[in-house]
Amino acid sequence: MRIGCRSGAVPAAASLALALLAAGCTGTPDAKAPEPTAPSSPSGAREMARVCEKPAAGPAKAPAGAVTVDPAVVGDLADKTRNSPAGTTFWLRPGKHRLASDRYSQVVPKEGNRYLGAPGAVLDGRKTNQYAFGGAARDVTISHLTVQGFDAPHDEGVVNHDSADGWMIEHATIQRNSGAGLMAGDRQQVRASCLRDNGQYGINAYKGNGVINDLVVEGNEITGNNTGDWERKRPGCGCTGGVKFWAVQGADVRGNWVHHNRGTGLWADTNNNDFLIEDNVLEGNDGAALIYETSYNAVVRENTVRRNNWVEGRENTDGGDDFPYATVYISESGGEPRVEARTDRIEIYRN
Incomplete structure (x- = not known):
């Protein structure tokens, strides 16, 4: 298991550094990790995907x-x-x-x-x-459709409830539902959509009968999710946030504005592999901006990460736990060359 960190590329924020050390992440000037095959996005200031404020209009005529x-x-x-x-x-x-x-x-x-x-x-x-x-x-x-007011049970979703394959969700607003606004299947693309104020997750990328392959989440605004405050109802459930990924094989998470969710912003939890997380703005979430847990082979680059973890981090400290409560948390994860991916490391740089 290998975690590759580029020397001098990761900001010296204490929470991030401690999280990487806890995961066994080390970086040296002479041990430069290879570039993944996925192309890097253009450098420069990152624009936030302000989708919810002014959604794109659909066709006025049939x-x-x-x-x-x-x-x-x-x-x-x-x-x-x-x-x-x-x-x-x-x-x-x-x-x-x-x-x-x-x-x-x-x-x-x-x-x-x-x-x-x-x-x-x-x-x-x-x-x-x-x-x-x-x-x-x-x-x-x-x-170009707003979907709202549905009462999905806990851990279930409103749109693509059965995790069918190949769905495209674009220029949609999925809001004020219980459960997850959206589930996911193979080859699903979620683009330029507003996922806000849902009861548990914006997206629950989970497929009950197997792995999700080739997921794209790009250019979305994901905000205000977990209105049901499930971590208080079920302490330690780890069942909330902006997006939760379970057993996803290949994901591009790019150009999203993930902010002010009650919980973690992006959480890859168990048996995920081959993630490219780039050009996102992750800010103001009550918990961590990003958790990569019990998973493999990821590139996290060129993201803006700010003002996360103020709520959960403070609660953790006030409760007497002095273990670092990190904003980017790599937990029991690492590079694994035996698992096919665009990289065989966890690379975190230029954030």
């Missing part, structure tokens, strides 16, 4: 061939999905769309379906429905 969904008809989206073939594009008119009142009522897409929201289109669970989009269909796209 695209050619799209099925129009009427917000005045309860359950129209689920019904038209059920009665349309795979690969259909649905355009949701402006307004508040609702599902049937049964708590298990949800949209079950077919392979290749696309769901496009007009400006002002909202799918609202009214704290009645548990899930918005579920099922096993591959290659589903959801864009």
Whole structure:
């Protein structure tokens, strides 16, 4: 197990240094780690992904061939999905769309379906429905749509509830739901979306029956999650934050603004491998900015990390625990050349 740190590249913040020492991380001027195969992003000032303040507007008119969904008809989206073939594009008119009142009522897409929201289109669970989009269909796209008010149980998610593969979530707002706003499957891409004020996680990248491969989380604003304050309800659960990754094989986490979550910002927890975490702004989270735990082979570079851990760090100290409570915490992780990845080390530099 190897952890490669570039001498002089890691800021001398005490919490980061202590965390790396606790993990057995050492760096020497003569032991320069090889560059990973993933290309480095352009250097320069990092811009925050201010997605929530002004979301990108969806199409004002239905695209050619799209099925129009009427917000005045309860359950129209689920019904038209059920009665349309795979690969259909649905355009949701402006307004508040609702599902049937049964708590298990949800949209079950077919392979290749696309769901496009007009400006002002909202799918609202009214704290009645548990899930918005579920099922096993591959290659589903959801864009320019607000999804809110769903009541998913603890550890479950509202969008892509069943962790289907190949989904694209872009220019979406997923907010004020219980549980996780979004689950994840293989080849999932989450881009330019606002994931805020969800009860447990913004994203819970977990697949109950196996590994998630090739996940992309890019250009999103992830903020205010864990409104349910689950760490207080279940002390030590480790079950909250902006994004939680479980058994993800290959992830690019790039250009996100992860801030003011009640808990950890980004948490890779158990059997993750081949992560590229770059050009993110991680700030103001109650807990650590980043935890990489019981996982392998990662590059963490060119991120801005500031003002994290003020809440959990202070609580830890006030409780009499003098173990460093780090902002970037590498826990029981390291490089492993026997596991295929773009690097065989944990490299942290130019942050």
